Amino acid sequence: MGVEFDHVVVGAGLSGLLLTRALLARTGPGSEAPTRLLLADPRPRDDRPLTYAFWSDRPSWLHRWRIGSWNTLRVVGRNGKETTVPLGRWRYTAVDWARARADLLDEITHDPRVTFM
Numbered sequence: 001m002g003v004e005f006d007h008v009v010v011g012a013g014l015s016g017l018l019l020t021r022a023l024l025a026r027t028g029p030g031s032e033a034p035t036r037l038l039l040a041d042p043r044p045r046d047d048r049p050l051t052y053a054f055w056s057d058r059p060s061w062l063h064r065w066r067i068g069s070w071n072t073l074r075v076v077g078r079n080g081k082e083t084t085v086p087l088g089r090w091r092y093t094a095v096d097w098a099r100a101r102a103d104l105l106d107e108i109t110h111d112p113r114v115t116f117m
Contacts, residue, residue: 050097
């Protein structure tokens with residue numbers, strides 16, 4: 001008889017790691033935290049220097065891996081004319097993937113409810 005899991009997450013990219021973290025953090029009435037979770041990463045480890053970026057109108061816990069943040073957008077037309085547009089309350093933030101992956105993997109792999117495959 002095989003091992004049973006409450007959840008199986010395939011892929012340990014940004015989405016897979018964030019989903020795993022969110023499932024492990026589920027608490028409170030009506031949201032039962034998993035007792036066994038399998039994180040399957042079928043692709044080889046990719047440590048190329050990558051960045052992910054997102055739009056936000058407020059700080060989030062992703063900001064701890066921030067490597068840059070902008071509150072203006074520069075647009076260059078076909079004629080070469082540049083226009084700078086303020087983004088108001090919005091910011092465009094880039095995140096260092098290598099640091100984020102290392103931190104998330106460290107947090108997740110030390111959780112006894114997770115089996116990493």
